[in-house]
Amino acid sequence: MSHIPVLANEILNFFEPRDGSNYVDCTVGEGGHAELILAQNGPSGMLLGIDRDRAILDKAEKNLERFNKRVILIRDTYANLSEIISIYNFKSIYGILFDLGISSYHVEDAGGGFSFSKDEPLDMRFDRESSEETAGDILKKWSEEQLEWLFSTYGEDNYAKVLAQEIVRIREKYPLRTTNDLVEVVRRVKKHSDKKINPATQIFQALRIVVNHELEELEDALPQAVNELIPGGRLAVISYHSLEDRLVKHFLLKKQHEAQIKILTDKPIVPSLIEQKENPRSRSAKLRLAEKLYR
Numbered sequence: 639m640s641h642i643p644v645l646a647n648e649i650l651n652f653f654e655p656r657d658g659s660n661y662v663d664c665t666v667g668e669g670g671h672a673e674l675i676l677a678q679n680g681p682s683g684m685l686l687g688i689d690r691d692r693a694i695l696d697k698a699e700k701n702l703e704r705f706n707k708r709v710i711l712i713r714d715t716y717a718n719l720s721e722i723i724s725i726y727n728f729k730s731i732y733g734i735l736f737d738l739g740i741s742s743y744h745v746e747d748a749g750g751g752f753s754f755s756k757d758e759p760l761d762m763r764f765d766r767e768s769s770e771e772t773a774g775d776i777l778k779k780w781s782e783e784q785l786e787w788l789f790s791t792y793g794e795d796n797y798a799k800v801l802a803q804e805i806v807r808i809r810e811k812y813p814l815r816t817t818n819d820l821v822e823v824v825r826r827v828k829k830h831s832d833k834k835i836n837p838a839t840q841i842f843q844a845l846r847i848v849v850n851h852e853l854e855e856l857e858d859a860l861p862q863a864v865n866e867l868i869p870g871g872r873l874a875v876i877s878y879h880s881l882e883d884r885l886v887k888h889f890l891l892k893k894q895h896e897a898q899i900k901i902l903t904d905k906p907i908v909p910s911l912i913e914q915k916e917n918p919r920s921r922s923a924k925l926r927l928a929e930k931l932y933r
């Protein structure tokens with residue numbers, strides 16, 4: 639399996655999978671975390687796995703084949719969590735996991751324009767069967783002001799204004815078709831930037847968030863997750879950038895204030911230095927945990 643599940647031991651210790659306990663993996667991806675849970679909650683525990691991307695779900699199906707009838711895999715967005723759970727009559731849910739963002743598959747093989755290290759069409763939709771705008775559509779159609787807002791709000795990029803100006807100037811001459819076209823523009827604008835990360839990182843992040851409505855979908859899904867857990871059940875969310883983490887943190891504080899959950903991580907858990915070295919993708923991960931209260 640090419641995708642290494644992030645903070646896997648921490649997730650397993652927290653979920654304590656045992657025979658008969660049921661889990662929902664809202665971002666099943668290639669099935670990394672799901673496989674570890676299913677290896678421990680048999681012979682009767684079940685896992686419902688959701689992912690928006692059909693191609694990655696095919697991979698999960700292969701990787702989890704041996705668990706047979708103990709796995710249900712659904713292509714949908716986690717924003718429809720309660721509806722999915724009700725349609726499949728999935729009951730007594732002890733743990734719900736969100737491992738946000740993209741999988742190694744999206745970076746390496748998907749051809750969806752998620753990575754600045756590959757020259758691919760500027761798409762970035764997890765669900766490429768949807769009729770939603772692609773990253774290319776946004777770069778082509780949005781006004782300079784909208785692009786500046788996007789790069790500064792979702793990319794938290796100090797060069798947002800100049801980048802937006804430059805994109806609007808360039809697109810009058812030729813369309814930005816591929817990830818390389820975009821990376822070239824960003825590199826030119828940020829040639830004096832001394833940041834260690836690739837100069838295009840924040841712009842790719844901003845486009846991916848807006849193309850997939852990532853923050854809105856998460857905001858819709860989290861309250862559903864709390865509702866669906868049994869009392870004493872556990873919620874785990876791994877996020878990879880500050881906007882997501884902030885949203886999760888504020889959501890958990892609100893639910894704790896309403897006495898629906900107890901937060902178990904005052905500070906988020908981050909991967910050990912060894913894990914970060916072995917799996918560089920884990921470097922920005924932050925895990926927040928909560929337990930549903932008995933009411």
Ligand SMILES: C[S@@+](CC[C@H](N)C(=O)[O-])C[C@H]1O[C@@H](n2cnc3c(N)ncnc32)[C@H](O)[C@@H]1O
Nearest residue numbers: 643665667668669670671689690715716737740
């Ligand atoms: C970091 S990967 C999950 C990796 C997985 N935990 C593993 O160990 O194999 C995140 C996954 O979430 C999926 N995803 C993103 N937004 C989603 C949404 N709104 N609903 C369902 N899945 C989504 C992506 O397609 C991707 O496969």
